[in-house]
Amino acid sequence: MRTHLTGQKMFFAGKWVNSEQIIEVRNPQDNSIIDVVPAATAEDMLNCVKEAEEGAEIAAAMPVHERIKVINGAADHIEQHSGKYARTIALESSKTIREAKKEVGRAIQTLRISAEEARRINGETIPFDQSPGSENRIGYFYRFPIGIIGAITPFNDPLNLVAHKIGPAIASGNAIIVKPATVTPLSALLLAEAFSLAGLPAKVLSVITGHGREIGDALVTHPAVRMITFTGGLEAGEDISRKAGLKKISMELGSNSPVIVLEDADLEEAVDSSVSGAFWAAGQNCLSVQRIYIQESVFESFKTQFVERTGEYIVGDKLSELTDMGPLITEKEAMRVEQLIEEAVSRGAVVLTGGERTGAFYSPTVLTDVPENCTIAKEEVFGPVVLLYAVADLDEAIALSNNVNYGLQAGIFTKNIDLAHKAIAKLDVGGIMVNDSSDYRIDAMPFGGVKNSGLGREGIKFSIQEMTEPKVVCFKLSSH
Known part of the structure; x- marks a missing residue:
């Protein structure tokens, strides 16, 4: 059985593009081919990061009300085509159609919460006069986006776990490159389609399909990528930690x-x-x-x-x-x-x-x-x-x-x-x-673990904290 999906192309900096090599997406139930997607190269990923550098500037300049509008627009699109999204999840993953429908509902909610949290990225005033000699200083801090986020997502929740990366990233004014699981890329590409149709500016989001061994290192090690958010296995998480260098890392690595x-x-x-x-x-x-x-x-x-x-x-x-x-x-x-x-x-x-x-x-x-x-x-x-x-x-x-x-x-x-x-x-x-x-x-809750279960917390508000940094502003006032 074949489904007619835009998943036959990958979402490269706002454009749908092909690749010479392809990956067959198979239904695990009977191993039948349900679609094919591009197998990107390391060079493709490097070019994508280059585009995302401009995308990060575009994303940071987006007013909050535009971020809210785009994220809600993507949620609206998924809601209007929920049957298509659920069927895609059920075909490419292990989930039953009932489980897939629940995942679609959760992904919509994830995006709605992301839109709400976009308006709540607040700072605080700082009482500088708590320190002797600073009586004539006032100031505050605010949170700013870190830039480019690299997201690597698993097969078991191929839509909602991608939404948990993209929603907070866009809400907080970042550009994001998603490398979805090789075996379940179609749901992630449908999510990219929803954001594209909702009016997300080009270069802010990319969903690059391919084998991790080919494109993963190019994303993880690139100095322009300031954060890696990864959901997957412990062994892969440890490998990413060794290779990533000086950048933020957020990981959910499983449990027992x-x-x-x-x-x-x-x-x-x-x-x-x-x-x-x-x-x-x-x-x-x-x-x-x-x-x-x-x-x-x-x-x-x-x-x-x-x-x-x-x-x-x-x-x-x-x-x-x-x-x-x-x-x-x-x-x-x-x-x-x-x-x-x-x-x-x-x-x-x-x-x-x-x-x-x-x-x-x-x-x-x-x-x-x-x-x-x-x-x-x-x-x-x-x-x-x-x-x-x-x-x-x-x-x-x-x-x-x-x-x-x-x-x-x-x-x-x-x-x-x-x-x-x-x-x-x-x-x-x-x-x-x-x-x-x-x-x-x-x-909406903070989600993550201790020991080998990972680093940091997901859950939209908490992901936004990970995806932003505080900047302190202090005014020294004239004594006059």
Whole structure:
């Protein structure tokens, strides 16, 4: 099946351009080609940065009301063509059509919030007379755009995570170059189309498609690019950090998210929330529930309900409204998950349900008795797998939750406010969801983690802080 998309060209400094080499975009469900996009070269990227240098000046000079108008115009366009955007997400990614529709709604909201935050980039007055000898000085600081931002985005939210880069960048008066995931470039190109039709000046935005090994270094290392914002894996993030040089870096690098279920929890609510959190987008989600620590007194009941609910999940055609879960992004990724589970089983883990692969599909899988020395217990699985553990109490759950090199978000289910606050204080993560799974986020909140889960925070207001710098202004007044 082919779709008729402008994705056959890349958005180069406001123009739609081709390239001699192409990349085939395939549907992970059946590996069919759904479109082709240009495979840009390093030279293309260098030329794009050169154009963006002028774009940064144009963006900085845009009045706030124009930024607001353009961002809202892009949101309007997506809203008016939401079906097209959802279908594109569902075709090129792992998401079902229901999941894709929700992502489109979130992307619209991300842009609306970006437009609102554009009017709230404020400074403060500074009381210089707090320092003796400065009684005749007054001043303030304001925030100014840093210039060119390089954004590298993942496949798992091919529209909304790109919106999280572009929206705040334009709201804060920057130029931005987006390098979308090689396997899911079409949604990013549709987003560029929305901004182009909304009247964004040329050279402010580029979406350059290509292989990371070919164009990534040219973007990351270029001295004119003053910030890299990256969402992806730890290994790639570490590589970018080594190469980027003296520039701002914002990274969200994934997790191995824990959920704690105490004996006073509403088990039905905990099961439903955690099953959804574990298997949304086939588990390819940085907030995905991976480890669940259940107090011993309710472990058997929770396990039974969790396995039963997991077994009800419908896996199949992404475009069917009845489907709960689609394939992983590639068969190679499904094979990787399969190998992780085989390693765990070889060391004593028990498969309670699932554990079967068909091509790129991997059935929702629940494991128990997983030894701590297994890779799947320590690293991000990024697949539809969840591990159940029985614990004596909250203290043991917190200790085990913290015993990994990640710390993005966690969830805890309890009716005891004292225990909830203890978890809030002791869990080493960037966000804690009380009576919800780790897989909860709104686009306005500060989002990010600690340890190997990344650097800095996203969420529109907080991204804008990262994408701007304060400039101090001080007037020395005449003594007359």
